[in-house]
Each structure stands twice: as structure tokens, then as C-alpha cells.
Amino acid sequence: MSATENISLPGQCIELGGNGKLRLDCGVELGPFPFAYQTYGELNADKSNAIMVCHALTGDQFVAETHPITGKSGWWGQMTGPGKPLDTDRYFIICANVLGGCLGTVGPKETDPATGKPYGLNFPVITIADMVRAQKLLIDHLGIEQLFAVIGGSMGAMQVLDWAARYPERVFAAIPVAGAARHSAQNIAFHEVGRQAIMADRDWHGGDYLSHDTTPRRGLAVARMAAHITYLSETALHRKFGRNLQDREALTFGFDADFQVESYLRHQGITFVERFDANSYLYITRAMDYFDLAAEFGSLPAAFENTPVRYCLVSFTSDWLFPTPESRAVVHALNAVAANVSFVEIESDKGHDAFLLDEPEFREVLGGFLNGCAEHKGLNRL
Amino acid sequence: MNGVVPSIRVDLQLIADMVEPSSSVLDVGCGDGALLQYLWKTKGVDGRGIELSQAGVNASVRNGLSVIQGDADTDLKDYPSDAFDYVILSQTLQATHNPRTVLDNMARIGRRSIVSFPNFGYWRVRMSLAWSGRMPVTENLPHQWYDTPNIHFCTIRDFVTLARDMNLHVERGLALNGKGRPMGVNATGALANILAEQAVFLLRRA
Structure with a gap:
């Protein structure tokens, strides 16, 4: 049996796609389905301080707490907490287990209501856009009109870019870290x-x-x-x-x-x-492999036409999985539509994993960018 | 727009004075973002920056400014036309590979351009070359010829001539002394070309 089964997970799990199924890119209509998420901090009265954290391929919703299975500390614990860049005294942090995942959200190991057996390969092939559509349903459910920020590294960065392209009016700031607008052949x-x-x-x-x-x-x-x-x-x-x-x-x-x-x-x-x-x-x-924003929107600038979102892209010098030119291509596309964009490359020899590690300059840049955004949005401290 | 109002270098202050409140600005070669920060805090300007040095970029973004790492020579072409009210190039023109293309792009992207640069026609520069026979090294131009980033020096007269050739109209011009203070001489005149150590011009497409 899978070790991830029969464990009561912390956080919350809601049912999505109950009234109105979620139409996936592959054509399948999914729902109702369980969607697990975790939150840190408090949502303010006008629901303007929410930050959606998008996790990477093998990440999960346990951003800043002891992991219920591994017992290890949260994967972005050094970034998330009181006084940290993702300041839980100030922001309401949301992270959901992605569609297709295996920690509470519907995925191939969950039971297919049609058969009463685990989906296995009968689970529909999902895309990054499908993951984002499901997260947007969660935001609707929480009554959040606009996310203050969407942030994520690696596959999380893909979701961030997709969020900004698909729902620009629902995102104030987008922070794709160590990511790309498409998965490379390599x-x-x-x-x-x-x-x-x-x-x-x-x-x-x-x-x-x-x-x-x-x-x-x-x-x-x-x-x-x-x-x-x-x-x-x-x-x-x-x-x-x-x-x-x-x-x-x-x-x-x-x-x-x-x-x-x-x-x-x-x-x-x-x-x-x-x-x-x-x-x-x-x-x-597979979802990552299929991701190609330019192909979906016709061109990369077209994906961001008239975007009101404030962007901050971050890459790391020694990351050869999502190297700096991938981020720079997004920056060029954003410049082509005169978007509000910041782009920093952080000096690190730790490779792609640098985004998960304690890199002081990354931490400071992220904190500074969020502070600036809060000032522009007029987001008062709690 | 709360917090302490920052103070900035005199020459940056003069540039800031040329910018209308609540306008949009692209600062090319924005350094650590001091001018952008000042424009945002004092005039509510929607500012963006391009900076070559990664340290400058990171410092700017840490301060909440929208800045990317980039190069005036290669990265301006990405921007659409008329995207900003002002495009600013402060003390950077002489370090570009192709100043005319840079100015051309600035005039295309911004409704107005603001350019400041050191005047190579300044009398001390002329004297240095005439009397010592060596490339000038002054307080404001401290580099030796072999390690200078400044590869395209011009005089005020050169600049004004180029602007005219490019069909750019000089809306305002300031001749400045070494401390960056205005000198009260006509900025496009012969006197400025000898007495001014630097100059600032506000240009628009004629």
C-alpha cells in the first residue's frame, strides 16, 4: 500500500466541481472532487491580503509546518512565518495540493466514483492550466476577489505565469521563481x-x-x-x-x-x-511537459497583453534545469507589452534547488518586492 | 507614498524636476534606483528601470522598485512605442555602444526623453588634451583611457547637432557645473559648450 494513504492530514479539504464540473484541457469534465489546502496567517476583512503559494512537482501544501508524513520542516519554512518575506503576521498564505497530487487533492490514487476503485491510469491527463483553474475555484470559494500575490518556484512558477495570463484581474503581483514559460526539450x-x-x-x-x-x-x-x-x-x-x-x-x-x-x-x-x-x-x-504558454496564446507577449499584474521574476545563476535565459524570455515578452516587471538573478552555486534553500539575497529581494507591492496596493498592516 | 522623502544628487534632482507628477517613467541605467525611488515617493510616478549591474538591480528590487537587469544597447528594442511618458538616460549615453540607436529607441518608447551626459567640450577637458597631450582624467571623468566604460564621449554641440539630425526638439536644456548645479547660460549655446561640465536635455519628437 502507498504510505500516503490512511493518514489524517492537517489543513483543509473541500469539494470542488460539485455544482458545475471542472472542464479539463483534455476534454474530461471532473467533479465533484476533493481539493486539499493549507493556510497560514489570517485573511483580513476586505480579503485583500491573500498570497497563493504554488508548489513544485514533488512539493505539497505543507509550506511552513512539520510535514505530516516525513516529519521534516515545511519546504518553504525559511520564507514563511512571522517577520519573514511571506509574513504570516501580514499576509494570508494559501497553498493547495495540485490537481493530480497525492496528499488529499484528487489524483490517480484516489477512488474513481464511477468504478469505486482507484483511478490509476483512468485519471484524466491534467495540465498546469487545469491546476490553476482548480486553485481559482478555491479562491472563488474563499470569496477572494483578487490575490495580493501568486508565488511559486519551478513547476510553481509555471502555475504563477498561468495564473497571471489566465486570470490577470485576479492577481495583483506574480512572482515566478526559477521557472519558464515552457518546458524545454531537455x-x-x-x-x-x-x-x-x-x-x-x-x-x-x-x-x-x-x-x-x-x-x-x-x-x-x-x-x-x-x-x-x-x-x-x-x-x-x-x-x-x-x-x-x-x-x-x-x-x-x-x-x-x-x-x-x-x-x-x-x-x-x-x-x-x-x-x-x-x-x-x-x-x-506530464503536466509540466505540456506547458507552453506561447503555444496556447499564440505568442508569449500575447499571453500578457494589457496585463495589470506586477511581476517579479527570479532566477539562480547555477540553475541549469530552469536557466536564467528562460526567465529572461518571459521578461522580454513582458517588456514587449510594457508590463510592470522586475527581474533579479541571484548568485548561487546550489543549482535549481537554490529556490528552496536559505539564500539571503533572494529572501531580501522577495521581501522588498512584496513590501513595494503592498505600498502600491495600499495594503495596510493588520 | 508614505515614509521619509529621500534626497538625491543635484543632477538627478534637476531631472526629477522635469518630470510631471503621476506620469510613467522608464529609467535606463537606473543604478541603485535612487531617482525612481525619489520620483515615486515625491511625485507618485509609475517608474520602471533597466540596469546593467546585477547588484544595482537587486538593490532596487529590494527597495520595492520595478527594475530588470538589462542593457540600453540591446534591450530597448523590446519595448512598444509610446509606452512611457518619459524615458530617462542619466550619465549613461557615453557608455553605450550605439548612442544614436539608444536615443532613437528612447524617442520611440517615450513621449519625451531626458538625457544627461558629461560635456567633452568642457574647457578643462580641452586643456588637458591640448597641454598635457593626454586623455583627460577629471573628478567627474575619473577613468584612464584603457579602463573607461565611457566609449562614446560627445560635446554639448555634438549632442545638439545629433538631436537636430534625429528630428528631436529640445524642450529644455540645462548647462551644469561639476557639482551638477545649473549655470545660467544657454544650454545649446557656445558658452555652455566650453563652461559646462555636464548637461541635461528634455527632448521630444519634433
Whole structure:
């Protein structure tokens, strides 16, 4: 059985698509379906201080609290809390588990009401836009006219850009971090390696592993190991591990984890399996692969025509998964429509993962940008 | 628009005085964003900036200003025409690769352009070259010829001639001394070209 089942999760879960189903890009109409989210801070009287945080591929709604499954601290805990850039004394922070996810929101491991069995591969293929449409239903449900900000890194940044393009009047400020307006061929290629690893595991059972009371642990672990390499930089890997050996004095002339880096990756793979569903991994990576704002709107500037949103793009120098030119392409498109845009590249040798780590300059830039936006919006302190 | 009203360099103050309240401004080469900050706090100006140095960009964004990392030579072409009331180029023209193209883009993007630059016709500069036979190094032009970012110096007369060639009308001009204070001479005249250490011009398409 999946480790993520039968656990009572903190936060809230509402039913969406009950009155009026959610029409997905693939044509399927979904609903009613469960949608799990977590909040921090308080929504002010005129509901003007809400910030939607969009999580990355393997993230979840537990931004700033001990994770209910792993016991680790929240993935953006250093950014979120009293006095931090996402200041819970000032803003109302919302983060929802994405459509297709595996921590409360409907996804392939949830029960298909039509069959009474887990969806498995009968779950419809979802897109980044579908994720955003579902989040917008949540905002409607909460009675929030306009989000003060939408922010997210990596796949979260894709959602942020989609939010701003699709619902510009519902977003005051958009902060796509370490992201892109489309998934590159190289990124699709890495995802395909991960998916093939999962599907090659005989415990996958054509996606029907829950009926077989098993889970493709090895495949999912290998997918995570391959992906994890893309989140780091060569410099960071070398600094952390070099060619150091793992608990041994000499090479063993075998295929055990001789090197620390191998042991580290194996650990990453094994622990990931405990908290993530393999089919969710297939669906969410697919959603990222399909993302291409320019293709959907005709061109990238067309996606942002007459946008009233204030943008702040952030990239990191050593990020080779979502490198700076991807952010710069968005900036150029925003300039072409005379949008209000800030763009900073943060010096870091920690690779794509830098957006999750404590980078003081990133923290300061984010805090400053949000302060400026609050001043422009006339958002008073609580 | 609350908080302490910042004070800025005298030459930036003179540029700020040329900007109408509540207008929109693109500051090309905005440094740490001092002028944008001042325009926002004192005049409610909707400002944006482009800055080459990442440190300047990050400092600006930390202060809540809308600034991107970019280059006057290569990144102005992205902007649509008539997108701003003013496009400002302060002490940066001489460091661009193609000043005429930069001015051309500024005039296209903004309804008005404001340009400030050091005057290479200033008498001390002329004397330095005439008497010592060496490239001038002054307080306001402190670089040696081999490490200067300033690759396209001009005199006030050069600038006024180019503006005329480009069909740009000088709405206002100020001849400034080394401290950035106005000198009370006609900014487009021969005297300014000798006595002024820098100049500011407000231009619009004729």
C-alpha cells in the first residue's frame, strides 16, 4: 500500500466541481472532487491580503509546518512565518495540493466514483492550466476577489505565469521563481527517463498497482534519483561529496554504494517513495511537459497583453534545469507589452534547488518586492 | 507614498524636476534606483528601470522598485512605442555602444526623453588634451583611457547637432557645473559648450 494513504492530514479539504464540473484541457469534465489546502496567517476583512503559494512537482501544501508524513520542516519554512518575506503576521498564505497530487487533492490514487476503485491510469491527463483553474475555484470559494500575490518556484512558477495570463484581474503581483514559460526539450527528456523507470518496474502493473497491493518502489526511486541530479549543480555535488567513499576505506570492486554521492541518491530515492505516489509522478511530470504558454496564446507577449499584474521574476545563476535565459524570455515578452516587471538573478552555486534553500539575497529581494507591492496596493498592516 | 522623502544628487534632482507628477517613467541605467525611488515617493510616478549591474538591480528590487537587469544597447528594442511618458538616460549615453540607436529607441518608447551626459567640450577637458597631450582624467571623468566604460564621449554641440539630425526638439536644456548645479547660460549655446561640465536635455519628437 502507498504510505500516503490512511493518514489524517492537517489543513483543509473541500469539494470542488460539485455544482458545475471542472472542464479539463483534455476534454474530461471532473467533479465533484476533493481539493486539499493549507493556510497560514489570517485573511483580513476586505480579503485583500491573500498570497497563493504554488508548489513544485514533488512539493505539497505543507509550506511552513512539520510535514505530516516525513516529519521534516515545511519546504518553504525559511520564507514563511512571522517577520519573514511571506509574513504570516501580514499576509494570508494559501497553498493547495495540485490537481493530480497525492496528499488529499484528487489524483490517480484516489477512488474513481464511477468504478469505486482507484483511478490509476483512468485519471484524466491534467495540465498546469487545469491546476490553476482548480486553485481559482478555491479562491472563488474563499470569496477572494483578487490575490495580493501568486508565488511559486519551478513547476510553481509555471502555475504563477498561468495564473497571471489566465486570470490577470485576479492577481495583483506574480512572482515566478526559477521557472519558464515552457518546458524545454531537455527537461521533457529527463521526465521521460523518470516515467520509463516507473513503468519498467513490474510492480507498476500498468498503473494498477494499488489493486495488486503493491507500489513500484524501485521505479519511482530511480525516477527521483535521476531528477534529483537535475536539481543540483556540479559544484554543489562536488562540494558536498567529492569522490568521498561511503563508510569504507577503499573501493570494494563491486556495485554497492562505494561513493557518498551514490548513497545520498539512493537515500533520496528511498525516502521519496514513502511520501509520493508513482502515478501522480507520471501525471504531474506530464503536466509540466505540456506547458507552453506561447503555444496556447499564440505568442508569449500575447499571453500578457494589457496585463495589470506586477511581476517579479527570479532566477539562480547555477540553475541549469530552469536557466536564467528562460526567465529572461518571459521578461522580454513582458517588456514587449510594457508590463510592470522586475527581474533579479541571484548568485548561487546550489543549482535549481537554490529556490528552496536559505539564500539571503533572494529572501531580501522577495521581501522588498512584496513590501513595494503592498505600498502600491495600499495594503495596510493588520 | 508614505515614509521619509529621500534626497538625491543635484543632477538627478534637476531631472526629477522635469518630470510631471503621476506620469510613467522608464529609467535606463537606473543604478541603485535612487531617482525612481525619489520620483515615486515625491511625485507618485509609475517608474520602471533597466540596469546593467546585477547588484544595482537587486538593490532596487529590494527597495520595492520595478527594475530588470538589462542593457540600453540591446534591450530597448523590446519595448512598444509610446509606452512611457518619459524615458530617462542619466550619465549613461557615453557608455553605450550605439548612442544614436539608444536615443532613437528612447524617442520611440517615450513621449519625451531626458538625457544627461558629461560635456567633452568642457574647457578643462580641452586643456588637458591640448597641454598635457593626454586623455583627460577629471573628478567627474575619473577613468584612464584603457579602463573607461565611457566609449562614446560627445560635446554639448555634438549632442545638439545629433538631436537636430534625429528630428528631436529640445524642450529644455540645462548647462551644469561639476557639482551638477545649473549655470545660467544657454544650454545649446557656445558658452555652455566650453563652461559646462555636464548637461541635461528634455527632448521630444519634433
